[in-house]
Structure formats: structure tokens, C-alpha cells
Amino acid sequence: MDIDLEKLSREELMQLIADAQKALKTVETRKRAEAKRAAELAVKEFGFSLDEVYSANVKGSKGAPKYANPADASQTWTGRGRKPNWVIAALDGGKTLDDLAI
Numbered sequence: 001m002d003i004d005l006e007k008l009s010r011e012e013l014m015q016l017i018a019d020a021q022k023a024l025k026t027v028e029t030r031k032r033a034e035a036k037r038a039a040e041l042a043v044k045e046f047g048f049s050l051d052e053v054y055s056a057n058v059k060g061s062k063g064a065p066k067y068a069n070p071a072d073a074s075q076t077w078t079g080r081g082r083k084p085n086w087v088i089a090a091l092d093g094g095k096t097l098d099d100l101a102i
Contacts, residue, residue, distance in 0.1 A: 067100040076102070 008016065036050075043053050065076030069086045077084050077100075083091075090100055 066102060067097065068102050070095075070100065 003016070005013065040050055043050055063078040063080060066079040067077045067087065069075035069084075070090070071086070075084065075086055077087055079097075087097075087100065091097075
């Protein structure tokens with residue numbers, strides 16, 4: 001496909017860009033569908049579905065809460081990731097993590 005870009009007007013170049021972006025999205029959609037079919041076949045060999053594999057990873061990823069806000073027991077923290085503001089405030093107030101443990 002040889003296109004002499006120098007001979008195209010601004011409008012023609014803009015249309016070419018729009019057409020190329022549309023074609024790229026179509027190719028990506030097709031590749032994504034092919035990848036999904038390949039993944040489904042792969043997990044099927046092991047006797048699972050994609051939903052079973054993905055849901056197994058999501059269910060166990062959060063972890064059980066280890067700390068609770070003494071002022072509001074509905075606010076909990078697993079001890080992983082960024083400390084919630086209530087933990088920071090409690091620590092600044094002189095409490096320890098042991099004081100916040102469930």
C-alpha cells in the first residue's frame with residue numbers, strides 16, 4: 001500500500017488517520033477475541049472455565065481485616081497497602097497497631 005502523503009490535503013490526511021484508527025480498533029478487537037478463545041481452550045484442558053479461574057483469584061485477594069477503628073468498628077484494615085486515615089490519626093494520637101488489632 002503506497003500512499004504519497006505529500007500529495008494529500010489536510011482533510012485527506014485527517015480522514016486517513018481516522019480510517020487507520022478505526023482499522024486498528026477492529027484489529028485489536030479481533031486479536032482480543034482470538035486471545036480469549038485461546039485462553040478458554042487452555043483452561044478447558046484443565047477442566048475449568050475462565051470464570052472459575054478468574055473468580056478464584058479475586059475471592060482470596062483481599063485478605064481478612066486485622067485492625068479496626070475503635071471509634072467505628074465498621075472501619076477495618078487488613079494491614080496491607082496504604083494506612084487508612086483513621087489508622088494514621090490513631091498512631092499520631094499515641095496508640096499502637098496492637099491497640100487497633102481485632
